[in-house]
Amino acid sequence: MKKVCLVFNPVSGSGNAPQDLEKIRAQLIDHVALDIRFTAQDKSAAAITEEAIREGAELVIAAGGDGTVSQVASLLTNTDVPMAVIPRGTANAFAAALNLPTDISKACDVVLSGQPQKIDGATCQGDFMTLLAGIGLEAATIDQTDRETKQKFGVLAYLATAVKQLKQLQSFSASLDCGDRQAEYKNVLAITVANLAPSTSILAQGTKTVSGKDGLLDVTILTMPAADDPVLGVLSASYELFQSALQDNEAQHPAVTSLRTPTVTIQTDPPQQLVLDGEMKGKTPVFFEAIPDSLWVQMPA
Template sequence: MKRTGTCLIFNPSAGQGNPEQDLATIRELLEPTIELDIRFTTEELDADAIATEAIAQGATSIIASGGDGTLSAAASALVGTNIPLGIISRGTANAFAAALELPDTIEAACETILGGLTRVIDAAKCNDRPMVLLAGIGFEAETVDRADRRAKNRFGVLAYVMAGIQQLRELESFEAEIETADKIIKLSAAAITVANAAPPTSVLAQGPAGVVFDDGLLDVTVVSPITRAGAIAASYHLLQTALNESATERDDVGYLRAKRVIIKTEPPQKVVLDGEIIGYTPIDVECVPGGLTIFVPEQLALPSVVEKLEGLPHLTIETKSTDGFDEG
């Protein structure tokens, strides 16, 4: 008997492949077992709106196929619903699948969905917007802003690398205040990343020994290089630590974990949320523990919780007299 109540959200503009062939492959693999309600994204109708409508009409599971923007948008509609999300990545970077340790080929993704195994992971809210992957301040946001659609279509993930190299030439530090429930941290930084989940290629999110996406905490990485050469060295070091699953030990990189962080900067900095520019600081990011259910191939071991802030330039840490945030 076929599984019913499944909506497939398909972005025909995603990636560099043949969308008609991709959809045919998905249907060939899934339709013998799952009855699919196939809906296409358009410029006027994004995956968030489609998923919200499908849920209102009784969908019991959602499958999203497209790039990171499509997948994040679909996921945002499912936060807090307990409705499982199947992920079939067909984008430029496929950061979403890599961050959640999911397969990035159509065949393996469909096999994962057919297996029916689910895992509950964290989500987050950034300035009241749903967040699944990460919010980047400073360098990362400027890099994403530079990597235009035409360059991504032509060069793929290299578009981000090229944009990052361009951005290094204009690297500027800013003053930041990071508030958690128990302390206020003031420092100089070139980039701050608040991650719920992040792949190794999101280099500036990789201070801890692996970003943990089901511990009820956000992973905050602060990169504070003094020079452009230092920025290059710090970025390379973070990539190596991510690939080796070890924590950073450089003085110009710090990290911490917290359930909620409020970040203010001077001057205001651009903010990228799950790959899209949303405006400028300040931001208020809070973890939503167990907010999202996804189809997964297997359960994996997780690294331990750690914090490192010593060595960052202009660093001051003020311990708050009472835990929590002033909501006034």
């Protein structure tokens, strides 16, 4: 039997963790050599994955939210061990971006009958980045949304916090250095650097498609709209970004600029908070680099 390690985060999302675990165990146990390990305050998903690789795991399952997925992926990057995902978080952005099933039973089917495919990874100041990093509005939104609110309201918790942040957010200036080109921006509200992003990650949708399979980072810059009501102006720009994702078109809005690049260094004045794959990670300046074809992911057959 294939040796499979299940990295199970018991505090992810708002579901019934013991019930979820039993569903997973019941569907997999007769088909693979299943090693179930739990994350805890003193045992991260990354630490468990490192142990699993060392002990010869042939597949590692991340059963949790995007934070769990990111930690597992960071240790499997540039290895031959694939990652499967059983989404149990609030946003489940990684699964949404790759059209992976969010239903536990269907996700287990992918574990058993799916095929591994390579996707890109990226780094942010040397830390692995599975999805995206946000500077400005997104960072402030994540920082001010607590776990209890996320568990109660799900993705809507982020939307409510974002609207509240818009009313008090201060703009900043930014400089981007992509190696072969540089750019300066004034009155910036948000910068998003994405390796992979679903359409619901609105602030990442400036480019045509955030595929995670082109060896490039997708950078979206949102500046203060020229409107009487800044909040309405930002909502208008956000709507355009959402429409661009649905229609697979590059966003066309005067407050939105986008570009693709394999590397980028971002400096801001004043320094801004940074959120990386849903976790707060200090402040700018920050350097990003794409890592093409670096992670095997179990995909539907």
